[in-house]
Structures are given as structure tokens and as C-alpha cells.
Amino acid sequence: xxxxxxxxxxxxxxxxxxxxxxxxxxxxxxxxxxxxxxxxxxxxxxxxxxxxxxxxxxxxxxxxxxxxxxxxxxxxxxxxxxxxxxxxxxxxxxxxxxxxxxxxxxxxxxxxxxxxxxxxxxx
Numbered sequence: 001x002x003x004x005x006x007x008x009x010x011x012x013x014x015x016x017x018x019x020x021x022x023x024x025x026x027x028x029x030x031x032x033x034x035x036x037x038x039x040x041x042x043x044x045x046x047x048x049x050x051x052x053x054x055x056x057x058x059x060x061x062x063x064x065x066x067x068x069x070x071x072x073x074x075x076x077x078x079x080x081x082x083x084x085x086x087x088x089x090x091x092x093x094x095x096x097x098x099x100x101x102x103x104x105x106x107x108x109x110x111x112x113x114x115x116x117x118x119x120x121x122x123x
Contacts, residue, residue, distance in 0.1 A: 020077060
């Protein structure tokens with residue numbers, strides 16, 4: 001599967017952005033998809049994951065209540081709605097996929113990666 005992330009940009013603190021991850025491949029519905037982020041000088045870390053089963057999601061504590069991950073299998077898309085953005089959310093955001101019924105949460109668990117999309121939140 002090939003992934004392409006988009007939707008990043010520059011926003012003020014408190015505002016919202018929606019990231020999109022477009023996927024190719026006929027069996028997209030069998031993939032768990034995650035969003036990761038990497039700030040300058042920091043390691044890439046999990047933001048959220050959505051499993052192949054409706055309702056199975058995982059969120060990092062730092063984004064719970066502010067970010068929502070969703071998917072549209074018919075369009076082969078995964079979205080990350082980011083509300084109440086903070087300057088510490090500034091990072092390069094990546095989407096990743098794994099053919100699994102689980103909801104993976106570690107970088108090593110994912111097999112396919114898209115390029116990053118930059119999110120900058122100004123104070």
C-alpha cells in the first residue's frame with residue numbers, strides 16, 4: 001500500500017486543522033492506520049491509530065479529547081481532525097499502515113509509511 005499525507009499548514013494556537021492520508025491498494029480496509037509526529041530534535045511518536053474494525057482507536061494522552069482519527073474505506077482515506085491546537089503540536093506528521101486486525105501503537109509495528117506533512121502552530 002502507498003500512502004500520501006496532506007493538509008498541514010500554519011495555524012494559530014486554539015485553531016483546527018484536518019490532515020488526510022490517501023491510500024492505494026485494493027485491501028485498504030484490512031489495514032490499521034496510524035498517525036505519528038516528529039518535532040525537531042525529537043523522536044517520532046504515535047498520535048493516534050484506527051483499526052480495521054469500526055470504533056477501534058488509540059490516542060496518545062497528549063491529544064486525547066482534542067484529536068479525532070477516522071477513516072472512509074470506500075475512499076481509501078484516513079483523517080486526523082485536530083482541534084484546540086497548541087504550539088507543542090508543531091511537528092511533521094506522518095501516516096502509516098499495517099495489515100493487521102490489531103491496533104498497533106509503536107513505530108516498529110507499522111510496515112508502510114507516507115511522506116510527512118508539516119503542522120506549525122503559532123502562539
